[in-house]
Amino acid sequence: MNILFIGDIFASAGRRIVAEHLQDIVQTNRIDLTIANAENSAGGFGITPAVAEELFSLGVDVLTSGNHVWDKKEILDYLPRQPRLLRPLNYPPAVPGEGMIRLRARNGVPCAVINLQGRTYMPPTDCPFRKADELLQGLDPEVKVRFVDFHAEVTSEKMAMGWYLDGRVSAVIGTHTHVPTADTRILPGGTAYQTDAGMTGPYESVIGVRKEIIFERFLTALPARMEPARGGAELHSVILTVDEATGRAVALRRHTVSGD
Numbered sequence: 001m002n003i004l005f006i007g008d009i010f011a012s013a014g015r016r017i018v019a020e021h022l023q024d025i026v027q028t029n030r031i032d033l034t035i036a037n038a039e040n041s042a043g044g045f046g047i048t049p050a051v052a053e054e055l056f057s058l059g060v061d062v063l064t065s066g067n068h069v070w071d072k073k074e075i076l077d078y079l080p081r082q083p084r085l086l087r088p089l090n091y092p093p094a095v096p097g098e099g100m101i102r103l104r105a106r107n108g109v110p111c112a113v114i115n116l117q118g119r120t121y122m123p124p125t126d127c128p129f130r131k132a133d134e135l136l137q138g139l140d141p142e143v144k145v146r147f148v149d150f151h152a153e154v155t156s157e158k159m160a161m162g163w164y165l166d167g168r169v170s171a172v173i174g175t176h177t178h179v180p181t182a183d184t185r186i187l188p189g190g191t192a193y194q195t196d197a198g199m200t201g202p203y204e205s206v207i208g209v210r211k212e213i214i215f216e217r218f219l220t221a222l223p224a225r226m227e228p229a230r231g232g233a234e235l236h237s238v239i240l241t242v243d244e245a246t247g248r249a250v251a252l253r254r255h256t257v258s259g260d
Contacts, residue, residue, distance in 0.1 A: 010201025011228035044228035046071025066151030088117035118152025144247030190248030198236030205229030233259035
């Protein structure tokens, strides 16, 4: 089976390019399950219920997130009502929402999508490594296809998670830094890995934000209101092929589409 994972959808430019190209990608590549990180899909900061529903209507099956999922307060009431929008699993138990969903892909195969968040240079959370152990120990062994979005800042922490979960999940794909990495590979135990899937949004920017604002911040050290850029939209994703019987990754490749 084939899984499409779309890197961080950023603001209206990111949503627009998804709307323009998602169905073609799904049909051309025979995608059975579409996942996207959408923590910055509403104006570049957070996600709203309306934006989440928009992305679901375009054909995204599961939305993952990260530390910015809390930026829009209206999402707090929505998370418990929409299990297809995940927040990182390793937030404290009282936090609304879930960090994992079990569902059937379009081809009927049972799958688990798991969202974890790193701790280095990130908000305080429970240990993602121990939380992953806990979840996987309790997961139905019949669910062979297991996809992990690891939302983390530091490359070494992401790589450590890939190796730590090798052979226990189908893929560990990193998000958060908005810069696609070129270390796409399948680890010895059969887990597909890439440090960061990149951003789906405006690349004529500094990780999605208008360049001039960032220049001013570096030159003056003064705070400035962040505004999303609009130009140079690109859709960055990975396409994962998994053996349904074993859950092992068969292939992983980067897939990029440039806007018109």
